[in-house]
Amino acid sequence: MSLQSLRLGYVPLTDAAPLIVAHELGFAAEEGLRLDLVRVQSWAQSRDLLGMGAIDAAHMLVPLPIAQTLGLGPAYPRFDLVMMLSVGGQAIAISQPLADAMRSQGHGFAFDDPISAREALQAVAGGQLRVGVPFPFSTQSELVRRWLDGTLLAPGVTIHTVPPPLMADALAVGEVDAFCVGEPWASYAVERGVGTLLLAGRSIWASPPEKALVLTRDFAESRPDETGRLMRSVWRACRWLDRPDNRGTAAEILSRPEYLNLPPELSERGLLGRLHVSASGEVRHFPGFIRFHDGAVNFPWRSLAALLARRIAAAHGLDLTRAMQQATECFRTDLYRQHLRDAGADLPGASARIEGAMAHPTAVASEKGQMILAPDAFFNGETFDPSFAQR
C-alpha cells in the first residue's frame, strides 16, 4: 500500500513530541500516512508556511490561530485548531542576580508556589521586571499576566518576545530579568548556569493549554479523510506519550540531531517531571509537568478560545465580546468529535466549560458515560465563565 504524504511543520521543542512520535513509532503509517516533518525556526515562519500552503498542518502555540482569526496577522486563509497536543511544559526562570537576592532573603525555590514566589520576587526586583516569552501570542504571556497582574510589581512588568533557543543568552546578558518558556529551553538556561527555575507553568494554572494541531480551514473541510487520519495518528501518539514508561524513550527520540539536537538528559527533565531548579542540581519533582493526553488534554474546549482571546483583544483594542465569539469558531470541537470518536476518544457532553473551576480531577458526563477531567484551577481561585461559547 502506498502511503499518503503530509507535510507537517514543527518548532524544535519538547512538546513537538506528538508529531515526532506519530512519525517515528508508526502511528501515522498505521493510518496510511507518511509524515514529512519540517523543522521551522520561528512561529512566524510556521504561520507563513501554513498560510501559503507549503505545509499541510502545524504544531502551533494555542493562541496563534486565535490571533490570526482576530485579524492580527497577515491575510492568510482561515486557520482551524482541531486538537490540543499538550498541556503544561512551561517554566518560569529568573536571572542569577535575582535568584541570589531571593535566596539571601530566605526563598526556597519550591517551584510550585506562585504566591510566595511573586512576593519574594517583588521584594528584590526594584519595581521593574522584563520578562521574555516566545511569541506575542503565547500561553506563556497569559501565564505571566495571570501571575503578576494586580501586584505592586505589575506596573513595572514588560513582556518581550525572545526566540526560545536564545532565552538563555538574553538572560545571561541582562536583556531580560526573567522568562517563561517551554522545555527544554528553561532547563537549558539552568544547565548553562545563567538562570534559576522559579515556577512551573502548571503551578499558576493547573491546565494551561500549550500547543495544538492547526490546519487551514480549507484543508480540514475539503480533505476530511486525511484530516481524520492525521488527527487519529497524532491522538494515538499523545496517548502513548502519557504512559509513564514511554517518557524515557520519547526523550531519546526527541533528542536526536534531526529533531531537538540536545542531550537526552535535558529533554528528559521536563518529560519525567524531574526539574533541576539550579545548576547545583537541586531537583524538584513535579508530576505531570507536561501532559499530552490524560484528563482530556486533547479536547479543544471552546471556552479556552474565549479565555485566551479576551486578553489578546484587550491588548489590541478589539471588541471583547465579538473577539471571544470569533475565537471560539476556530476551535473545531465538531471535527474533534467526528474524527476521534472512532479512534476511541471519549467525548465530553459539552464543548465549553467554566475554566478554572476544578481543583481536583472531576467526572463529567460523556458519550461513554463519564470521563475524568484533569484539574484546571488558577492559583488564585479565579474562574472564567463564557456562557456564550456553549454550542
Add this chain to the structure above:
Amino acid sequence: MARLSIIVVERDRERALRIVDGLMASGDHAITVISEETGLARKIAEQKPDIVLIDVADPSRDVLEELALVSGPMERPVAMFVDRSDEQLTKAAIEAGVSAYVVDGLKPERIKPVLDAAIARFHLFQKMRAELAATKAALEDRKIIDRAKAILMKARGIDEEAAYALLRKTAMDQKRRVADIAQQLVMAAGLLT
C-alpha cells in the same frame, strides 16, 4: 523623494554584503546591517527604519512580529509586508526565502523595487545552496559507486567496466538508482566480512 531607511538582519557577512549590493542597485537607500541577534528589538526601534528585511527562516523573526504589533500611537506603526497590498509579491518573497516588515503607509511603488532586489538575491542564495547540496550528493554517490565497483571486481574477478555495467543493469531491473544499489552492496559486503 526621501531616501528609504532599510535594515537587513543577517548574521552571515558574505550574504549581508551581497544583499546590500543588490539593494543599492535598486536605488539610493540608507542601509544598515544588523548581524547580532542580541538587542535586536532595541536596535531596530532606535533606527526607525522604513523596511526591515530578514531571512524567512531566521529565529529572530518572532522579535520583529512583536515590533510590528506593539507600535503604539506615539511610534511609527509597522505593518508586516506579507499583508494586504500585493499578494503576488508577498508569495514570491516567501518562496525566495525573504520576509519584509514595512512601515505602515509606505507606498507600494517605493516598496516594490526594494523587494524585487531582495527577492533576486535570496533566489541566488537558494540556487547556490541547492547546487552545493547537489554537488555534495553527487560526490557521495561517486564514492559509494567506486567502492561497490571495487567489491564486485574483487569478488567476481571482472574489470571495472563490467562491474559498473552489472551495477547499472541491476539498478535498471529494479527501477532504482545506481547509487542505491551500490549502497546496498557495500552494506551487505560489510556484513559478510
